[in-house]
Amino acid sequence: MNSITSLYRGGMLLAAVLLGTALYASSHREAPLIADDPLADNVDVYAFRSPDNPDMITLIATYIPMQLPHGGPNWYHFGEDIRYEIHVDNDVSTVGDDITYRFTFRRTNEDPTTFFNIRLGKQNLRTTYTLEQIDFAGNSTVLIENGDVPAPNIGPRSIESAVGLGEDSYESYSNSTVRTTAGGIEVFAGPVDDPFFVDLGGIFDLGDAPRQDGEPVDGLACFNTNALVLNVPITALLKKGVGATPENILDPDFVIGVWASASRPRVRILQTDGSKPDVVDSNYIQVSRLGMPLTNEAIIPVGMKDFWNACTPYDEARDTFFDRYFHNPELALYMDDDLFGGAVPAFAPLRIQEASPTVLGPVDFTNGANGLFILKGNEVLEGTALDDDIFGTLLLPGPDRPRSVDLWPIFHTGVPNFPPYQLATGKPAGNPLAAGKPFIHNFIPNGGDMLRLNMAVPVTPRESADFSSLGLVQAAVLGLTDARYNGSDTLQLIPNMDGFPNGRRLEDDVTRIELQAVSGVVLAAVGLFYDDYDLEGGGSPVTAGLTNVLGYTTGIEMNDEPFRESFPYLALPHSGKGECSGALRPTSAGGSLPEEGVGVNAPNVVGYSFPNPFQQETTLKLHVRETTAISIDLYDGNGRQLQNLGRQTFPAGDHQINVSVGKLPQGLYFTVISNGNGKVLQTIRMVKTN
Numbered sequence: 001m002n003s004i005t006s007l008y009r010g011g012m013l014l015a016a017v018l019l020g021t022a023l024y025a026s027s028h029r030e031a032p033l034i035a036d037d038p039l040a041d042n043v044d045v046y047a048f049r050s051p052d053n054p055d056m057i058t059l060i061a062t063y064i065p066m067q068l069p070h071g072g073p074n075w076y077h078f079g080e081d082i083r084y085e086i087h088v089d090n091d092v093s094t095v096g097d098d099i100t101y102r103f104t105f106r107r108t109n110e111d112p113t114t115f116f117n118i119r120l121g122k123q124n125l126r127t128t129y130t131l132e133q134i135d136f137a138g139n140s141t142v143l144i145e146n147g148d149v150p151a152p153n154i155g156p157r158s159i160e161s162a163v164g165l166g167e168d169s170y171e172s173y174s175n176s177t178v179r180t181t182a183g184g185i186e187v188f189a190g191p192v193d194d195p196f197f198v199d200l201g202g203i204f205d206l207g208d209a210p211r212q213d214g215e216p217v218d219g220l221a222c223f224n225t226n227a228l229v230l231n232v233p234i235t236a237l238l239k240k241g242v243g244a245t246p247e248n249i250l251d252p253d254f255v256i257g258v259w260a261s262a263s264r265p266r267v268r269i270l271q272t273d274g275s276k277p278d279v280v281d282s283n284y285i286q287v288s289r290l291g292m293p294l295t296n297e298a299i300i301p302v303g304m305k306d307f308w309n310a311c312t313p314y315d316e317a318r319d320t321f322f323d324r325y326f327h328n329p330e331l332a333l334y335m336d337d338d339l340f341g342g343a344v345p346a347f348a349p350l351r352i353q354e355a356s357p358t359v360l361g362p363v364d365f366t367n368g369a370n371g372l373f374i375l376k377g378n379e380v381l382e383g384t385a386l387d388d389d390i391f392g393t394l395l396l397p398g399p400d401r402p403r404s405v406d407l408w409p410i411f412h413t414g415v416p417n418f419p420p421y422q423l424a425t426g427k428p429a430g431n432p433l434a435a436g437k438p439f440i441h442n443f444i445p446n447g448g449d450m451l452r453l454n455m456a457v458p459v460t461p462r463e464s465a466d467f468s469s470l471g472l473v474q475a476a477v478l479g480l481t482d483a484r485y486n487g488s489d490t491l492q493l494i495p496n497m498d499g500f501p502n503g504r505r506l507e508d509d510v511t512r513i514e515l516q517a518v519s520g521v522v523l524a525a526v527g528l529f530y531d532d533y534d535l536e537g538g539g540s541p542v543t544a545g546l547t548n549v550l551g552y553t554t555g556i557e558m559n560d561e562p563f564r565e566s567f568p569y570l571a572l573p574h575s576g577k578g579e580c581s582g583a584l585r586p587t588s589a590g591g592s593l594p595e596e597g598v599g600v601n602a603p604n605v606v607g608y609s610f611p612n613p614f615q616q617e618t619t620l621k622l623h624v625r626e627t628t629a630i631s632i633d634l635y636d637g638n639g640r641q642l643q644n645l646g647r648q649t650f651p652a653g654d655h656q657i658n659v660s661v662g663k664l665p666q667g668l669y670f671t672v673i674s675n676g677n678g679k680v681l682q683t684i685r686m687v688k689t690n
């Protein structure tokens with residue numbers, strides 16, 4: 001029995017028996033036992049260089065998934081006997097967390113005589129937090145005491161009226177709870193809009209994304225979550241002895257690993273009088289964790305999800321039990337026509353290299369094949385990352401593990417700046433092992449599943465035309481195809497090098513990126529092109545096979561709410577009386593308008609498109625209840641404004657606006673309806689087909 005297995009069967013079984021509940025779960029209800037303990041459930045983790053303050057790194061961990069904005073009278077809240085932690089690894093020479101930010105919470109009933117959560121300036125279950133910073137040796141420093149957690153966004157009477165809290169607005173109230181430590185760390189803890197976007201229904205209906213029988217649906221639109229947000233000076237995250245100025249954008253001393261967890265006391269005693277359980281043990285057990293998005297959701301099989309949650313990334317690094325799920329991922333089975341590719345038509349554009357043409361011979365990366373292990377022991381590996389004297393024992397551990405060279409390091413070590421992990425730009429045709437254009441270095445091999453971020457890489461401005469939610473995938477495309485970057489094999493700052501999986505920005509479409517990665521897009525970026533590449537004839541590596549993968553989309557490519565431009569960046573939580581409070585909403589697929597007073601922003605404007613999907617043009621239909629100044633703008637799937645469709649004052653009544661986009665490529669587009677002050681009233685998803 002290996003070390004992790006014995007720990008799990010012994011300690012975890014004991015904990016489950018003593019607690020009387022099942023605790024191990026992560027992300028959006030992804031582990032089987034999640035329903036028993038949602039307060040301790042990790043939802044997502046983000047780490048990125050702050051877009052408005054490049055001297056800072058933003059760390060975000062969200063918890064308590066899928067919160068209905070109208071979920072009273074018992075509103076969602078952080079748990080009092082849970083340790084919520086954000087972990088940072090900044091030293092490759094040590095194994096373990098070098099910095100841990102620990103949040104603990106306390107709740108108070110300020111007026112237990114009422115059933116309302118807020119009344120006459122008082123809150124029931126008013127929540128405050130303590131923030132500690134813990135170093136590698138376990139020494140703890142309190143950074144904040146009695147930090148305020150804003151109340152849920154119950155509605156305007158609870159927040160703004162004299163019989164409620166009497167605040168000017170929920171936004172100003174929420175912002176007023178931001179604290180700054182003596183060391184310059186900005187801190188927020190509280191409810192927000194869930195920033196993740198994905199067609200959950202389609203993905204888990206046996207991979208039906210994009211949906212084959214209708215429009216995609218953001219399964220997390222209108223849900224809230226609870227967030228811990230830190231803006232930390234880069235200098236505070238560096239390991240000891242490292243100067244504040246990086247050598248270049250690949251400086252290995254500026255790489256950190258980030259993950260988050262939740263832990264509960266090993267023993268609690270439930271009371272017969274309905275009071276809170278007594279905590280009778282100072283030992284805490286990790287019950288949830290998260291690093292890279294979708295690991296436990298779409299890579300770890302259902303029978304191992306709870307086991308995975310009980311381990312730390314350092315357990316993973318010491319024990320290779322989980323490696324098999326990355327070396328031969330289940331998702332790859334549905335991207336291989338020789339296996340089960342035909343059973344998942346939505347994944348038809350995603351196909352893995354079976355005979356990647358190289359001067360070394362064809363290379364097969366489908367499940368069960370040998371991948372680059374066919375070169376093990378060959379002198380051509382000398383000096384590359386696959387050399388056993390460098391990282392070869394990690395990256396080429398054995399036969400029949402084809403994805404040990406790309407998927408496994410993406411999730412478990414990060415990528416080193418060694419051949420073959422450099423762009424194919426500058427490499428001789430068909431020789432992926434040659435030195436190419438330096439691209440990224442975020443390599444920390446002493447832990448398992450974490451976000452890995454090179455803090456030296458500058459921010460790609462969100463308003464830039466080059467900004468893309470495809471992160472490093474788009475950076476690789478620019479490095480291979482854009483004349484600004486593909487004419488040189490020297491290091492350049494390519495837009496979106498600061499994107500996932502080099503950290504994770506809020507805007508990054510991680511579902512799409514990870515499915516593309518499973519389909520071998522990273523292999524293609526370094527010169528292991530798709531099977532239809534003509535090695536002898538040369539030419540562009542952007543073949544039909546690569547184009548299909550790059551063009552793949554689940555149909556949901558951006559959040560349902562725009563992110564804020566300043567700390568804490570996340571969108572405000574949906575209101576219990578807002579457009580997401582359970583009212584029927586019109587769909588962009590057409591149909592009749594909702595009844596008066598029901599729907600999206602019903603007091604002002606309701607709009608929809610029919611036909612939708614469309615080919616050349618469609619009609620935007622508006623129902624305006626009272627005279628309103630409206631601006632209508634068209635955006636692409638990456639959030640770039642394409643054109644303004646009209647700015648005018650519409651009188652009350654029904655209106656039609658023709659939308660002609662015949663010259664635009666097929667794909668997902670968004671029509672954004674705003675009022676005269678720029679406030680977004682409604683976003684309509686539209687799909688253009690050929």
